[in-house]
Amino acid sequence: MEKDLLIGIDIGGTTVKHAIITSNGEMISSWEIPTNLQNAGISIPTDIWTSIELKLNELEIKKQRILGIGVGAPGFIEPETGIVAIAVNIGWRDFHLKDLLEGLSGLPVLVDNDANIAALGENWQGSGDQVDNMLAVTLGTGVGGGIIANGHILSGANGTGAEIGHMIVEPDGAPCNCGRNGCLETVTSATGIVRQAEELMNAGKAVKLQQRKESVSRITTKDIFECASEGDLDCQALLQYVFDVLGFSLANVAATVNPAKILIGGGVSKAGDALLNPVKAAFEKYALARANEACTFGIAQLGNDAGVYGGAYLVLQNN
Numbered sequence: 001m002e003k004d005l006l007i008g009i010d011i012g013g014t015t016v017k018h019a020i021i022t023s024n025g026e027m028i029s030s031w032e033i034p035t036n037l038q039n040a041g042i043s044i045p046t047d048i049w050t051s052i053e054l055k056l057n058e059l060e061i062k063k064q065r066i067l068g069i070g071v072g073a074p075g076f077i078e079p080e081t082g083i084v085a086i087a088v089n090i091g092w093r094d095f096h097l098k099d100l101l102e103g104l105s106g107l108p109v110l111v112d113n114d115a116n117i118a119a120l121g122e123n124w125q126g127s128g129d130q131v132d133n134m135l136a137v138t139l140g141t142g143v144g145g146g147i148i149a150n151g152h153i154l155s156g157a158n159g160t161g162a163e164i165g166h167m168i169v170e171p172d173g174a175p176c177n178c179g180r181n182g183c184l185e186t187v188t189s190a191t192g193i194v195r196q197a198e199e200l201m202n203a204g205k206a207v208k209l210q211q212r213k214e215s216v217s218r219i220t221t222k223d224i225f226e227c228a229s230e231g232d233l234d235c236q237a238l239l240q241y242v243f244d245v246l247g248f249s250l251a252n253v254a255a256t257v258n259p260a261k262i263l264i265g266g267g268v269s270k271a272g273d274a275l276l277n278p279v280k281a282a283f284e285k286y287a288l289a290r291a292n293e294a295c296t297f298g299i300a301q302l303g304n305d306a307g308v309y310g311g312a313y314l315v316l317q318n319n
């Protein structure tokens with residue numbers, strides 16, 4: 001029987017996303033199950049395989065058609081062994097995800113970091129256009145990074161490659177989840193942008209934002225972008241600082257990986273051109289001229305589906 005189908009899995013702290021995708025990139029089915037965090041996430045591999053078996057039965061698809069399973073998981077992953085060294089949000093430590101899932105399914109399983117997998121997915125079926133050198137940055141609760149170098153995910157020596165969000169940009173800056181201070185994500189994540197806006201308001205600045213805060217329960221980056229476009233000078237200056245820091249950080253990464261494409265995703269990227277154009281301008285200001293010539297910018301297209309596409313592509317790429 002021809003092996004023409006791939007399974008992509010994206011494990012998050014709340015849900016596990018699954019998809020059956022053809023080797024041409026056509027999504028046959030996608031579904032999600034809650035992430036069971038009890039007992040440090042011990043049942044997750046069983047939950048995944050049980051739900052896949054149910055779906056295959058429901059769709060009358062024979063297991064023999066599946067080429068393999070590609071999984072994106074949060075945290076630090078060793079791709080060769082498929083061991084999740086640490087995934088704080090799940091509770092895994094030295095968790096043998098690949099072995100467990102291969103034992104249950106009898107199928108080849110490949111594992112990599114979720115941000116890397118999402119970059120691979122965007123490059124295959126999203127805005128990446130299948131370039132060989134690409135950088136994907138996700139501006140959400142944190143700042144995630146994925147690098148494709150010479151056609152392959154850059155994982156690094158122990159799964160700590162492409163951790164763009166933890167490049168230090170303010171040595172004495174705000175505390176980061178990683179235990180250090182002033183990482184890129186403390187400045188340019190949604191959480192970081194909102195924190196800086198709160199500081200402005202506490203200092204009696206950003207009056208438009210302050211007024212808005214009285215009518216909404218919680219300020220978001222969308223509010224900050226809107227107040228900036230309505231003429232709030234403090235919000236404008238804050239965003240300009242964020243764009244500038246992001247632009248020079250990306251220019252520094254570009255001096256190392258020389259990407260043909262930089263894709264920005266995550267919640268903050270919903271601002272579209274209001275984000276993309278100034279970040280691009282800052283990048284141009286700081287980047288090596290030759291690195292800039294080679295590089296185009298875009299907004300990621302696949303949203304929450306990037307991970308499952310990337311997992312599927314990882315299987316395809318390794319066959």
Ligand SMILES: [Zn+2]
Nearest residue numbers: 166176178183
């Ligand atoms: Zn950090």
